[in-house]
Amino acid sequence: MQAAIDYQQLVTAIGDAVVISGTDGNITLWNPAAERMFGFTEAEALGKSLDVIIPERLRGRHWEGYQKTMETGETRYGNDVLRVPAVHKDGRSLSIAFTVALLYGPEKTLTGIVAVIRDETSRFQEERGLRKRIAELEAKAQAQAGA
Template identity: 75%
Template sequence: MPTTIDFEQLVNAIGDAVVISDAHGAITLWNPAAERMFGFTQAEALGQSLDLIIPERLRGRHWDGYNKTMATGETRYGHDLLKVPAVDKSGRSMSIAFTVALLHSPQGDVTGIVAVIRDETSRFSEDRALRKRVAELEAKVGV
């Protein structure tokens, strides 16, 4: 017999940030992992624009794509892992990796987007340092 899944418990227990925004980009779900990752409490985030975590320089591009997705009901990212900059409550720059999925009404209209997000800041910094070191070593040996 299949087990009934308590989806609220699942979203609250998962280690990755789960953020849902409506068709206009207002945050409608912000789990405890999102609180830990970005520093905003659920009360601070709910109802706010996704601009809360989008660096100012990237907002235009983000909203162009977001609005196109809402209008067409299609995202070009599908199951791709997206890697982009973000900011936390203190204004600290972060590197995040996430997947997105569209949410639909019973009538099939797109009602929002869910993103499952992981903080990749440390790994991104380590990768950048390693690439720099490899370039320095290659320069020394004339590669």
């Protein structure tokens, strides 16, 4: 027996950021986890362009793909986890991982896209540090082997 699901409660309670944007790229849903992750309150984010969290250098590429998705109703990223840079309200860089899904209205017309986002900044920095340390140890080992 399937219990009724309160989707608003789910989106509010979930630990990952849930961001929905319309076909124009403006934010239509911004949950509390998105507030914690990106620093913008719901009131500050709703109605704004996704540019508020996209680093300026990546906006052209993002919007090219976004428009293509809105025109075709297809995305390459429905099942893939995307890992990209993002930006916090205070300007600091974030490393995020997310999945997306297309949203449709009752007439099967595309109405927007939902992203479920996780902050992986700490993990990314740890991995970068480990890669750097491995490179240093390999260089040291090569230098000792050559001596």
